[in-house]
Amino acid sequence: MFIQQLVNGLILGSTYALIALGYTMVYGIIELINFAHGEIYMFGAFAGLLLVTVLKVPFFLAFFLAMALAALLGMTVEFLAYRPLRHSTRLAALISAIGASIFLQNLALLIMGAQPYTFPSPVEAKVYQTPFFTISRLEIIILIFSFLLMIALTLFIQRTKIGKAMRAVAQDKDTASLMGININQIITVTFAIGSALGAASGVMVGIYFRTVTFSMGLMPGLKGFVAAVLGGIGNIPGAMMGGILLGITETIGAAYISSQYRDAVAFALLIMVLLLKPTGLLGRPVQEKV
Amino acid sequence: MPPETILTATGICHSFGGLMALEDVDFQIKRKEIVSLIGPNGAGKTTLFNLFTGHYNPTRGEIYFNNRKINGLKPYQVTPIGIARTFQNIRLFGQMSVLENVLVGQHCRTRSGLFDAILRTRGFRQEEARARKVALEMLAFVRLEEKKDEKACNLSYGEQRRLEMARALATNPSLLLLDEPAAGMNPQETTSLMELVRQIRDQMGITILLIEHDMKVVMGISERVAVLNYGRKIAEGTPREVQNNEEVIRAYLGESA
Amino acid sequence: MAVFDSIHLFLQELIGAYYMQLIILVGINTIMATSLNLIIGYTGQLSIGHAAFMSLGAYCSALVTLHLGFPFLLSLLCGALFAAIFGVIIGIPTLKLKGDYLAIATLGFGEIVRIVCLNLEITGGAMGLRGIPKKTNFVWVLLAVLFTVFILNRIIKSRIGRALVAIREDETAADSMGINSTYYKILCFGVGAFFAGLGGGLLAHYIRFLHPKTFDFMKSIEQLCMVVLGGLGNIWGSFVGATILTVAPEMLRSVADLRLLIYGLVLILMMRLRPQGILGEQTRLAPFFSQKIRNLLQKRTRTNT
Numbered sequence: 070m071f072i073q074q075l076v077n078g079l080i081l082g083s084t085y086a087l088i089a090l091g092y093t094m095v096y097g098i099i100e101l102i103n104f105a106h107g108e109i110y111m112f113g114a115f116a117g118l119l120l121v122t123v124l125k126v127p128f129f130l131a132f133f134l135a136m137a138l139a140a141l142l143g144m145t146v147e148f149l150a151y152r153p154l155r156h157s158t159r160l161a162a163l164i165s166a167i168g169a170s171i172f173l174q175n176l177a178l179l180i181m182g183a184q185p186y187t188f189p190s191p192v193e194a195k196v197y198q199t200p201f202f203t204i205s206r207l208e209i210i211i212l213i214f215s216f217l218l219m220i221a222l223t224l225f226i227q228r229t230k231i232g233k234a235m236r237a238v239a240q241d242k243d244t245a246s247l248m249g250i251n252i253n254q255i256i257t258v259t260f261a262i263g264s265a266l267g268a269a270s271g272v273m274v275g276i277y278f279r280t281v282t283f284s285m286g287l288m289p290g291l292k293g294f295v296a297a298v299l300g301g302i303g304n305i306p307g308a309m310m311g312g313i314l315l316g317i318t319e320t321i322g323a324a325y326i327s328s329q330y331r332d333a334v335a336f337a338l339l340i341m342v343l344l345l346k347p348t349g350l351l352g353r354p355v356q357e358k359v
Numbered sequence: 360m361p362p363e364t365i366l367t368a369t370g371i372c373h374s375f376g377g378l379m380a381l382e383d384v385d386f387q388i389k390r391k392e393i394v395s396l397i398g399p400n401g402a403g404k405t406t407l408f409n410l411f412t413g414h415y416n417p418t419r420g421e422i423y424f425n426n427r428k429i430n431g432l433k434p435y436q437v438t439p440i441g442i443a444r445t446f447q448n449i450r451l452f453g454q455m456s457v458l459e460n461v462l463v464g465q466h467c468r469t470r471s472g473l474f475d476a477i478l479r480t481r482g483f484r485q486e487e488a489r490a491r492k493v494a495l496e497m498l499a500f501v502r503l504e505e506k507k508d509e510k511a512c513n514l515s516y517g518e519q520r521r522l523e524m525a526r527a528l529a530t531n532p533s534l535l536l537l538d539e540p541a542a543g544m545n546p547q548e549t550t551s552l553m554e555l556v557r558q559i560r561d562q563m564g565i566t567i568l569l570i571e572h573d574m575k576v577v578m579g580i581s582e583r584v585a586v587l588n589y590g591r592k593i594a595e596g597t598p599r600e601v602q603n604n605e606e607v608i609r610a611y612l613g614e615s616a
Numbered sequence: 617m618a619v620f621d622s623i624h625l626f627l628q629e630l631i632g633a634y635y636m637q638l639i640i641l642v643g644i645n646t647i648m649a650t651s652l653n654l655i656i657g658y659t660g661q662l663s664i665g666h667a668a669f670m671s672l673g674a675y676c677s678a679l680v681t682l683h684l685g686f687p688f689l690l691s692l693l694c695g696a697l698f699a700a701i702f703g704v705i706i707g708i709p710t711l712k713l714k715g716d717y718l719a720i721a722t723l724g725f726g727e728i729v730r731i732v733c734l735n736l737e738i739t740g741g742a743m744g745l746r747g748i749p750k751k752t753n754f755v756w757v758l759l760a761v762l763f764t765v766f767i768l769n770r771i772i773k774s775r776i777g778r779a780l781v782a783i784r785e786d787e788t789a790a791d792s793m794g795i796n797s798t799y800y801k802i803l804c805f806g807v808g809a810f811f812a813g814l815g816g817g818l819l820a821h822y823i824r825f826l827h828p829k830t831f832d833f834m835k836s837i838e839q840l841c842m843v844v845l846g847g848l849g850n851i852w853g854s855f856v857g858a859t860i861l862t863v864a865p866e867m868l869r870s871v872a873d874l875r876l877l878i879y880g881l882v883l884i885l886m887m888r889l890r891p892q893g894i895l896g897e898q899t900r901l902a903p904f905f906s907q908k909i910r911n912l913l914q915k916r917t918r919t920n921t
Contacts, residue, residue, distance in 0.1 A: 102716050150884050160662055161887045163716060164844055167664070168883025171837060175877035287833070291727070294720060333731040336724035343721050344709045412792065438794035446792075452785035454849075455778070462775070463782045467794025469775050473803065476774030477767055483774070490775070530794060 073202040074324045075317060080208050082316020083215035084277075087270035088293025089300065089308035090222060091143075091263030097239040097303035098259050100159070104166040105146050106267055107290015108173035113139040113268020114275035114285060115181060118188050128191035135272050136265040143264025144257050146173075152253070170290075177283035185282045188275040211273045218269055219309050222262065226305060231258055239303065267293075288332060292319075295339040301352025310350065365390045365534055365566050366411065371420035373406055380406045381590045384420070388534065393560055393567045395577045397601075398587035399610060404570045405447060407587070408536050411568075412444050413437040424534070439467040443532035445523040447539050447570075453512035457503055457522055460511050461494035464529025497525040501555065517548045521555070528559065535559065537569040541576045549573060553580050578602070586610065617688070624753035636754060640822060642862045643757035644815050647764045649842035649854035651811035654768055656840070657848035658777065659804045660784025661711065662719040665726030666812055666839050671831035672729065673699040673813025674820040675739050678748045681821065688751040688821065692760075695817035696810045703809025707802040726836055733828040744827035752822035760818055764811050768851055771807065780804055781849070834876065841879050844886055847893025856894055 088110055095103045116138045120131035150169040154162045195206045226232035237245040238255045246252050274289065275281045296315045300307025315335060322334035342349065366388040373381040381403045388394050396404050409415045411422060413434040422430045429437060452460050469490055475483040498504040501521040506514060511522060520540060527535055540556070541549045553576055559565050571577050577584060577598065584601040586594040588610040594601050601607055628636045652666045677695030680686045686694065710721040733739045740746065771777050782790040783797045790797050820826055838861065846857025865875045886893065 096716075100716075102720065153888050157887070157891060159716070160656075160660065160848075161891050163662060163719060164840070165884050165887040167837060167840070168880045168887070170880070171834075171876055172880025172884065175874075175880060179873060179877065291723065295724070298717070298720065327735075329735045330731060333728045336728050339724045340710070340721055340728075343713055343717055347713060347717060414788070414791075433796075434788075434791040435794050435796045438792060444792055446789065450786045450789035450792075452782050452789065454785055455781055459778055459781075463778050463790070463793050463795070466775060466779055466782075471775060473771070473776060473807075476776055477770045479770060487774075526793070 070324075071321075074320050076202045076204060076208075078317030078320035079313060080211055080277075080316070081320060082296075082313035083212055084270045084274050084312075085289070085292055085296045085316050086309045086312025087215055087218060087266045088289055089296035089312045090219070090305065091267040092294050092297040093300070093302055093305060093308040094235075094259050094263045096297065097305075098235065098256055099151070099155070101151060101162050101166060102294065103146075103151075103260075103263070104163070104290075105150070105169040105173055106263070106293065107286030107288075108170050108177070109139050109143050109146075109264045109286070110267040110271035110274075110289060110293075111177060111281075111283065111286030112142055112173065113264075113271035114188070114281045115177065115186075116268065117272035118186055118275060118281050121189065121191075132269070132272055136268045139268030139271075140261035140265040143260040143267075147257065147260040152256075174283060174286065181283055183283065185280040187279055188281055190276060190279070207277065211277060214269070214273065218266060222266065223305065225262075231255070235259060292335050295335050298339060298349055299342050301349025304349065304351045307349055307351035314350075363389060365425060366568075367423045368407075368411070369421050371407070371410060371422070372418045373403075373410060373415060374418050379590055381410075381417075381587075384587070384590070384592050386585060386592065388566055388568055390533075391560060391564055391566055392583060393556065393581050394569070395581035395584045395598075396568060396570045396587065397572070397574075397577055397584060402587040403590040404587055405538060408444065408538055408570065411437075411536060412442055435467075438530050438532075441531070441533040442536065443527035443530045443534070444536040445520070445527050445538055445540060447542070449516075449519050449523055451511040451519055451523060451526070453510065455511055456508050457498065457511055457514065458491075458494055458507040460522055460526050461497050461529045462490055464497075464526040465490045465493060465531075468529075468531050494529060497529050500528070500558075501525040517544055520544070520552070524555070524559075528563070528565070532565060534566045534568065537567065537571075539570055539572060541571055541573045549576060552576070556580055620753055620755040623755050627754055638863060638866060640752065640754060640757050642859050643761045644818050644822070645839070645842060645858035645862050646761050646855045647811055647815040647818070648839045649846065649858040650764055650768055650851050651808045651815070652839050653843045653846075653848065653851060653854045654771070654780070654804055655808040656843055657850065657854075658772060658784065659780040659801060661801055661804070662716075663722040663805070663808070664719050664833075664836050664840060665722035665724075665729075666808070667831040667833075667835035668722075668726035668729040669699040669703055669809040669812035670816035670819070670835070671733060671826075671828065672702050672809075673816030674826055674831070675733060675745065675816075676813070677817030678745055678820040678826055679738065681748060681751075682745075688756070691821075692814060692817040695820070696813035699813025699816065700806045700810035703812075704802055704806040707805035711798060711801040711805060723833065723836075726831075726833060730828045730832060733831075739828070740826070742828075744825055746825055748820055748824045748826070750821060750824050752818045757818060760814060764814065765851060765855075768807075768811070772851070776800065776803070784849075838879065841882060843893075845882060845893060847895040848891075850893060850895050853893050853895040 088106065091106050092103060095101060113135045117131050117135035120126040120134055121128060126134065146169050150165045151162060154165055190207065192206050192210060197204050226235060234245065234250045234255050237248065237250060238252055242252055292315060296311035297308045299315055300311030315338065318338055319331060319334050323331040326334070364387050368384065368386040371381055371384040384407065396407065398404055406415065410417050413432045413436065417430050421428060424440060424442060427440065452463060469486050471483040471486050495504060498507055501524055503518060503522055503525060506518065511519065514522060541552055544552060556567060557580055560567055581598055584596065584598050585592055586601055586607050593610060594604040594607045648666065648670060652663065655661050655663045673695035676698040677691040680694045681691045706725050710718055713721055734742055779790065779795045779800050782793065782795060783800060787797050842857035842861050843854055845860060846855065847853030
């Protein structure tokens with residue numbers, strides 16, 4: 070029973086981790102909570118759904134197309150709602166981000182309506198039985214995909230020139246720009262990658278829970294942020310760890326405390342982390358410059 | 360009888376992570392002195408300021424102000440006991456008026472609370488009137504009274520520096536720390552600044568410690584100069600003594616000099 | 617209090633029940649927006665869980681009315697104090713957090729309150745709390761609004777108000793003025809929550825039915841919109857913002873579905889085009905206009921010379 074919960078938590082957690090990465094990357098670079106990220110996740114799910122059901126695109130292609138479209142949306146949001154406010158107060162940028170989130174959510178409501186859509190499962194519902202837990206084929210695929218994406222991201226950031234530039238910009242924008250790095254380009258790339266990962270999570274969750282709705286981004290969006298904070302915001306391995314930890318805590322909390330308080334568990338965890346170690350599990354403390 | 364030395368720091372060490380910013384610094388300021396703290400960039404001058412004002416807590420060492428140990432106190436606790444400061448990169452309350460900035464300076468000298476404010480008691484009204492009077496005096500002192508209703512962020516650079524000093528004076532300090540007060544000023548403004556600093560000491564009896572790069576200011580007004588280099592105090596004495604100190608010359612000009 | 621009722625009924629007879637309802641909602645929203653403005657606009661602390669304090673006040677005052685039979689004024693006071701106590705309890709740990717973290721902590725707190733209300737028996741759970749007597753009327757709301765604006769205005773124009781704005785402008789410098797910024801942030805949170813609780817109590821005894829969904833994240837956002845639209849750091853602006861965002865959706869019934877979509881756009885566009893809000897940061901209306909006139913005069917004299 071316990072191990073089963075752990076596995077369920079791991080699956081849920083890996084989808085949180087993908088969302089958390091988008092938050093953490095953006096925060097690392099422009100110190101903004103991208104509130105619209107949950108809506109990008111929702112958009113990804115809808116894009117995947119429409120590609121598969123309406124345009125009859127093969128599933129795997131649809132998956133990557135949804136990621137690409139979400140990347141485009143993320144870049145657009147950044148360009149329209151955040152970039153003009155780069156030099157205003159953080160409060161202004163944050164309010165604009167909240168505005169973008171509400172706008173996108175209600176745009177989806179307007180276009181797609183309030184009813185939930187069913188995502189057709191791309192794989193047959195086969196369940197594997199092990200001595201300790203059961204796992205479906207879909208769940209295995211979700212785990213594999215999530216981890217592949219996380220590995221790909223890590224390699225991208227560590228090995229490529231753009232990845233290096235991203236790290237440089239995260240450390241010090243001014244110096245990075247003196248080194249000839251195009252800051253705007255790096256920010257755009259960051260939004261694109263973060264959004265694509267969020268969309269990947271959205272598609273997988275859409276398939277997993279078999280429903281896609283206009284408001285599906287709100288809770289996972291918040292939880293993705295919680296995961297990012299948990300791991301230490303701005304810290305990429307931290308986001309992965311935070312996501313998985315949150316998934317497991319939530320599943321176990323729901324199983325052993327009360328399923329009605331499932332969502333409250335996540336927020337209680339958030340507030341606890343903020344109080345005990347506001348820099349997160351892997352974050353480094355920062356001393357404010359006077 | 361207050362002690363002769365207003366501030367005593369002994370064996371101060373401070374490190375950021377692994378980096379030693381200050382190493383074993385001893386430092387004293389006598390009452391009603393004007394002391395300058397100089398040294399190359401990154402020598403630890405502002406760090407020392409931040410230790411005196413409670414923004415940082417020293418890794419090792421002790422700081423006494425009027426015979427009272429102050430390390431571990433928070434900035435809002437240090438100000439009421441008589442230490443005020445200005446900042447290297449001016450930190451005014453930009454959207455508030457000039458007068459309001461100075462009124463905020465008197466925060467720790469006023470007492471009225473929530474219910475006094477709501478009921479607008481007699482004590483509250485008297486205190487407000489008094490605070491206003493003091494604020495206007497301070498503004499007159501730094502020659503900004505005509506600008507009292509302007510937003511602080513609309514002042515010129517030199518005016519902002521003066522306003523920051525007025526705001527610090529409004530906290531009624533006995534020790535005033537000025538972090539590069541002449542930075543970015545033209546020679547004329549610098550001369551009047553030196554005049555102002557001297558007036559603060561002579562007329563108000565306030566002890567002054569300043570960090571300054573402009574040697575004309577340092578040599579012109581300070582009675583004593585301390586030199587920091589790589590987190591250590593390498594020299595201390597009258598401006599003339601320090602000027603001729605070989606180690607100081609080396610620190611500023613490099614080994615070959 | 618029978619006098620209040622007769623005044624209310626007389627006015628309702630005069631303007632009609634529909635407009636009466638609108639005015640009462642404008643009043644309650646004004647209380648919400650002005651108190652949120654103290655936290656966001658004056659002190660610069662982004663709280664996006666104001667609706668949670670409203671719900672605490674609403675449930676508490678409704679419950680003491682229902683179970684203990686408290687008179688209306690006392691139950692309103694209970695609700696407001698209950699919310700204020702929570703404001704302080706929540707504020708003590710969370711206000712040490714800076715900007716974005718605070719926002720997310722208040723959001724998390726709001727969600728927890730909602731989920732707890734959804735599952736407790738005493739709050740009626742998912743069924744909601746029914747049968748609250750209708751006690752809120754025009755006179756009560758008017759008095760409450762005047763009380764709120766009066767108190768907030770007095771706080772703002774005191775050394776406390778200056779300390780709050782100083783914290784918003786530069787917390788480090790504020791600390792150096794001897795301002796214990798954590799204390800003042802908690803104070804402002806407590807006061808803000810108090811009035812949010814008052815607004816909640818009024819709402820509870822007006823709509824007579826409470827459900828956790830009434831106080832969800834979107835409600836907090838709506839209140840944020842009112843503050844931003846009217847002007848951060850401007851009490852009168854919050855009144856204007858609350859009025860617009862209460863009346864406009866009613867006037868635009870045909871596009872009711874677009875309400876939230878428009879809210880989103882309003883937030884983005886306001887931040888971009890007029891971040892100071894409709895009225896900007898002037899505490900009184902008169903100087904706002906006299907400034908305009910002065911600018912005009914200045915322009916004229918400049919063209920003359």
